[in-house]
Amino acid sequence: MEARGPALKVTFTTSPTPTTTYSPNNVVAVWVLNQGGTFVKTIGQWVAVRQSSLVAWRTAAGTNDADAVSGASRGNHTTPLTVAWDLKDRQGNVVPDGTYTIRLEVSESNATAPTQNNQGTFTFVKGPTVQNQTGLSNGGFTNVSITYNPNATVCNDGLVDTPEEKCDRSIALGQPGACPNACVAADACMPLQLQGDAALCTAECVAGPPITACVNSDGCCAAGCTAADDDDCVGGGGGGGTPEASGGCETGGSGAGGGLAFAALGLALLIRRRRR
Numbered sequence: 001m002e003a004r005g006p007a008l009k010v011t012f013t014t015s016p017t018p019t020t021t022y023s024p025n026n027v028v029a030v031w032v033l034n035q036g037g038t039f040v041k042t043i044g045q046w047v048a049v050r051q052s053s054l055v056a057w058r059t060a061a062g063t064n065d066a067d068a069v070s071g072a073s074r075g076n077h078t079t080p081l082t083v084a085w086d087l088k089d090r091q092g093n094v095v096p097d098g099t100y101t102i103r104l105e106v107s108e109s110n111a112t113a114p115t116q117n118n119q120g121t122f123t124f125v126k127g128p129t130v131q132n133q134t135g136l137s138n139g140g141f142t143n144v145s146i147t148y149n150p151n152a153t154v155c156n157d158g159l160v161d162t163p164e165e166k167c168d169r170s171i172a173l174g175q176p177g178a179c180p181n182a183c184v185a186a187d188a189c190m191p192l193q194l195q196g197d198a199a200l201c202t203a204e205c206v207a208g209p210p211i212t213a214c215v216n217s218d219g220c221c222a223a224g225c226t227a228a229d230d231d232d233c234v235g236g237g238g239g240g241g242t243p244e245a246s247g248g249c250e251t252g253g254s255g256a257g258g259g260l261a262f263a264a265l266g267l268a269l270l271i272r273r274r275r276r
Contacts, residue, residue, distance in 0.1 A: 006087040006094065006126065007152035009200070010043075012144040014077045014106045019116040021109035022050075024076050029057035030083050033101040040100070041090050042067035044083030044199075046074050053107040056114040060103070080143065084199045086156060087126060097127045104141050124148050155201035166196055166204040179203040188219035188232075 030044035039060045104120040111117050118140025136144035156170045160177045167179035183192035183205035196202030214225035221233035
């Protein structure tokens, strides 16, 4: 039986800030306040360094907040971001119905004051009614959409139980159904691409286009490539696949047969020599 409960999804696009020391590199935080203005929870972070530059967020959340880490620091403002919230506070309790404020902050500098950053403010009402807000903008955040569903299928319930879910983020890595954070292909010439968002239980590894070009140091010796035009084909021509430890490239099962034939020929010559 599917677990169901309230869920919120926020999608937005950032823009350059008043102080652009590291532009276009930027860090982002998203958090929620209750109707009284009290901090509830951080629901998204894109920051590997310079957390202190997110001045408004640090003031609200405190210096040791680690509620949500959605990704590393960002290198552009063009890619939209999405965060999801299961309407639970820091202690894991579903918050009561009421009006909540979503705060967003982006920084591109070693900011020491909130005015050096962009700050967005949006609200939604938690209650029995589905809400869809689109086309919003505020404080340097654009293309903002807010979707609230009081009875959504719950991501993070330990089950992959709907067609939309590709994984579940509460399942430990390495276990069936866990959300991947990287994709490693068994065949370097048939790469895998990470698609979707673990926060939304939609992350999955999808086969990308096969590598057909002769490119140095990409781990793939593509069909038709040789050591002359692809250093991944050391010791032989390419037949597609990952270079073998011996220095050649995987070319199917013919290599084993050729090795046995060569060994048989050598043994025959040795026997003939001894008979002389």
